[in-house]
Amino acid sequence: MILSEAQKILADILGPATYDDFFDLIAAEKPLVLLGSSNQRRAQLAGLDPKAALLSGFAKYAQNLTCHIQKATVPPPEAKAVESAEAFAALIREFHQRDYTVRFPDVTELSPELSQFTRALEFVFQNPAGVVVFWSEGGAKAPVHHDEVDVIVIQLVGTKRWFISDATPTLPNQWRGLGETSAVMNSFKTYDVQPGDLLYVPRGTVHTVESISESIHLSIGFVPVTQRDAIIAALDLLSDLDKPLRSNLAPRADHLATGQSAAQIHMQIRQGVEKLKQICQSDLFIRDALNFRRSRMIQQLPKLPVHAMQNINSVHTKVRHNPLAIAGLFATDDILDFRQPGQQHLIHLGAEASVRFILSRQEFSVSEIPGDVSDDVRIALVNKMLAGGYLEVLH
Numbered sequence: 438m439i440l441s442e443a444q445k446i447l448a449d450i451l452g453p454a455t456y457d458d459f460f461d462l463i464a465a466e467k468p469l470v471l472l473g474s475s476n477q478r479r480a481q482l483a484g485l486d487p488k489a490a491l492l493s494g495f496a497k498y499a500q501n502l503t504c505h506i507q508k509a510t511v512p513p514p515e516a517k518a519v520e521s522a523e524a525f526a527a528l529i530r531e532f533h534q535r536d537y538t539v540r541f542p543d544v545t546e547l548s549p550e551l552s553q554f555t556r557a558l559e560f561v562f563q564n565p566a567g568v569v570v571f572w573s574e575g576g577a578k579a580p581v582h583h584d585e586v587d588v589i590v591i592q593l594v595g596t597k598r599w600f601i602s603d604a605t606p607t608l609p610n611q612w613r614g615l616g617e618t619s620a621v622m623n624s625f626k627t628y629d630v631q632p633g634d635l636l637y638v639p640r641g642t643v644h645t646v647e648s649i650s651e652s653i654h655l656s657i658g659f660v661p662v663t664q665r666d667a668i669i670a671a672l673d674l675l676s677d678l679d680k681p682l683r684s685n686l687a688p689r690a691d692h693l694a695t696g697q698s699a700a701q702i703h704m705q706i707r708q709g710v711e712k713l714k715q716i717c718q719s720d721l722f723i724r725d726a727l728n729f730r731r732s733r734m735i736q737q738l739p740k741l742p743v744h745a746m747q748n749i750n751s752v753h754t755k756v757r758h759n760p761l762a763i764a765g766l767f768a769t770d771d772i773l774d775f776r777q778p779g780q781q782h783l784i785h786l787g788a789e790a791s792v793r794f795i796l797s798r799q800e801f802s803v804s805e806i807p808g809d810v811s812d813d814v815r816i817a818l819v820n821k822m823l824a825g826g827y828l829e830v831l832h
Contacts, residue, residue, distance in 0.1 A: 438553075438560055438763050439799055446557035450479050450591075451635070459637075465587065465608060465661065468601050469637035470628050479591055480633030483570075484548040487593040487653050491541060491570060495525035498544070502528075504537040507578035507645075513537045529572065538573035538648070544655075549760070551655070556761045558589075558659055563731050564666075565738060566659040573597075573648040581645045582620050585611040586658035590636040595652035599628045599636060600645050607641030611660065630654070662730075670730035671723060672713055682709055725767070732765025732776040740779030741826030748820055752804040752812045755831040756819055762827045764796050777827045784818075791818055800831060 448456040453474055454463075463469045484490045491498065502516040514531040532539045545555050545568045558566040567586075575595075590599075603624040609617075622643045629649065630636060638644060640660065676682040686705055692698040716722050741759050749756075767774040773784040773792060784792060790808035794801075795818065806815045822828040 438556060438758055438760065439797065440560065442799065443557035443560040446554055447561060450476070450482070450554055452476055463637060465606065465639050467606070468639065468642060469635070470601075471635040472628065472630065474633065474635075476633055476635070478550070479635060480593070482548065482551050482554060482591055483544075483593055483655060484550075487547075487570075489522075490547050491544075491572070491653075492522040492525050494544075494547070495519050495522050498541050499525050499528060501542055502532070503540045503542065504532055505540065505579055506535075506537045507580050509537075511535050533574040533577070536574075536577055538571055538577045538579060541570040541572070544568050544570050553760050555657065556763065558657065559738065560763050562659050562661045564660055564662060564734060566657060568655060568657050570653060570655055572653045573651070575648050575650045575652075577648045577652075579646045581622050581643060583607070583609070583641050583643045584638070584658065585609050585640055586660050587640050588636075588638045589655075589657040589659075590630070590638065591655040591657070592630045592632050592634045593653045593655060594632060596649040597630050597652040597654060598647045598649055599630055600625050600647075601628065601636075601638065602643040604643065606639035608639070609641045610665075662727075666730070667723075667727060668713075671717055671726040672709075674722070674726040674729055675713055675716055679712060682712070728765065729767050732767050732774065735763055735765045735778060736776040736781055738763075738778035741777065743824070743826040747823045747830050749803065749816060749823070749830065752815055753802060754819075755800065755802050756823070756828045757800040757831045759826050759829050764827065766792060766796060777822075777825060780825050782821060782825070788814065788818060791815065795819075795822065795828070 444456055447459075451459050451471075453476075454469060454471060459469065496518075500516050500518045504513045506513075513535060514528065517528070519525045519528055529539050544551075545566075546552055547568070547570070551568065555566045555568055570593075600622065602622045603626060620643045622645065625644075628636070672682075687693055687698040687702050689698075693702065741761055762777065764775060764777045767776075768786065768789060771786070773786055773789055775782045775784055775792060788808060788810055791806045791810055791814070794805075794807050798805075803815050803819050804812075806818070810818075819828060823830065
């Protein structure tokens, strides 16, 4: 996947809102509500029959179900492994009979289109994205709350009524903040969301929902790179270069717990912050820190699927990117550090032009790969990326 493709995938799902309007006016600033737009690609993001797709995943989902309810009067059923789609449907009915909304965690692979949309989000926002499904019966209600992540909601089945606060998003950190109390919603707007409709709810926006009928919706959560993330990335790279930043705080490792050596601890922190301030005067350092952060994020994603072992022996073979392939490339003085989801490859510097070409082209013939390398090296590079799932042979 390359940037232009990721942008197009996002634009297709966001339509009729434009990609630029979303990033200029909406993201992290206010909710976006797209109702009644008949966006078929969005309506079918989880496939033509979302219920059947969810039930067929019983082996993965059943024992990991969670749930929510506005006010519990009876405990929920216990999530458990089941042996069939029919047994899974019966388990879900047990939750619904007690007025609980069922939450399916980690459903990114529910359809190829959903997987690709999620990967496009990760490419553009440069952070992992997670996908869950909520399935409820008519009358089910959720507690008033806010999320610590931005959420794109896509309704798949039925109608759900959303109550979304008018207050400015608070953009909380991804943990419970100091003294944080229960969410309160005063002024709000109400939206009835039907299949194919989309909501974007920035993190820290208080809301609640009520199912008008049986309802299934996708909730895709992510957080764009924040200023805090960028500063941490700069500190991470500096600590790779500066051993004192990796040394223990205080003369003894137990002094922080015992309250000793406070003056030295404070001085060490000030000195570290000053080092960071000085080195961040370099645009090149900041660029490298952000690039290295992106590479590490990509490596932490799940490995790319490799459906069959493919190996080529001709430069005339045509290959293309796996639809879920993204990569980070970081060049040191000694080596190319290439990272793709779930994997890292260290490659000779002499192949830099070749590797950068492979990353920039969606589809190409092996013979097109540039660089001062032999055909054997071109074939070896492609075979390495075929084995890892980054590339696939174009038949």
